């Protein structure tokens with residue numbers, strides 16, 4: 001029988017390490033992992049079960065898979081686990097932003113930011129998101145010929161995020177977007193070498209260009225005697241116990257983190273859902289039927305009154321989680337399910353792997369109604385975690401859900417789309433699950449009478 005999860009261990013040296021292999025010296029099993037993380041996990045799970053060790057991305061790592069394991073990881077934040085980020089991400093994000101700070105400082109920063117990301121706070125954003133999304137969708141529909149959904153979605157969601165983060169302040173969107181794209185391209189560098197022609201080197205240069213530009217926006221806002229009650233205003237007004245404000249560099253790094261955290265995640269979730277809907281016309285039709293009578297302009301209440309929007313978004317992210325996994329590090333030796341995990345090891349939060357949990361009926365099937373009140377297949381804690389869990393649960397989850405609900409409602413109500421035949425829809429999983437073609441679409445306005 002498997003002993004229960006426990007920490008800290010009573011007699012650590014008698015407890016075995018998890019089964020598995022560290023692979024080659026230095027490189028470990030990194031190449032295998034990068035070739036296909038899903039196959040990597042499946043093969044080891046078959047051989048060793050839901051707890052196994054390996055050595056990937058420069059460190060001894062343990063995979064703990066399943067709902068109970070997820071709960072154990074989330075409960076361990078700040079006790080026996082802390083966040084772990086790669087060298088490239090640490091360099092490119094900056095040490096003072098929410099994702100990289102720990103303990104009390106992390107809790108306080110979350111408390112400061114949380115009101116701007118609450119569900120209720122999203123009420124005022126619905127008209128703005130609707131206006132921006134409508135403008136972009138109309139441009140997509142007016143465009144002659146086929147287009148790549150991924151790129152178009154990136155531009156749209158970037159504009160939406162800028163509006164949330166900076167209010168209606170004018171920022172140079174094309175300039176920021178260009179540097180943002182170079183910056184994010186370097187965030188997941190496996191070999192982060194700082195040379196002018198490497199993705200990492202270019203990303204560092206773009207980071208600086210973005211920081212300078214954001215710094216000007218913050219500095220201009222700091223000159224004002226009164227701050228508007230927006231996200232930037234809260235960051236500027238914040239004081240620590242000694243009455244000190246947040247340094248401007250910290251504010252700028254926080255803004256940059258928020259742009260990053262909310263961007264490719266949303267692009268991935270929305271684009272993949274549009275692909276799934278194109279591949280499942282019966283579900284697309286049910287979505288259209290549910291939306292047909294929804295009045296516009298949209299409001300938080302009318303969106304909430306259309307649960308199918310949430311089922312569709314949830315099911316898309318269950319089948320293809322935008323973030324397949326996250327990294328933690330043990331801060332002391334711990335025992336999980338009879339296995340010893342030494343201090344300093346990486347612990348993977350296996351978000352993608354919980355798709356195979358036993359409580360999902362036909363887990364590989366696209367079935368939005370599994371989230372309906374009658375079925376509630378996600379009910380078991382730790383089973384459905386596209387936004388993570390515990391103290392580091394996604395800060396922007398309500399924002400993401402409202403933003404995506406508005407986009408999906410408009411798409412289902414007013415537009416149609418088909419996949420261009422013959423494109424390569426094979427997925428590349430790292431850093432975000434994306435079909436190789438970038439999803440080529442034909443996109444039209446639905447019949448004039450439906451508007």
Ligand code: HEM
Pocket residue numbers: 083098099100110161257258259261262263265266269317322323326327349385386387388389391392393394395396397399400
């Ligand atoms: C579909 C969209 C999104 C998905 C799937 C998603 C997923 C996640 C996940 C899994 C985590 C936890 C990572 C970990 O445990 O290490 C996370 C953290 C975070 N997310 Fe999101 N996210 C989304 C959208 C957003 C948006 C729109 C924002 C903000 C504008 C945002 C801001 C953040 C921040 C700041 C964190 C770090 C929280 C902390 O360390 O305390 N996310 N997100």
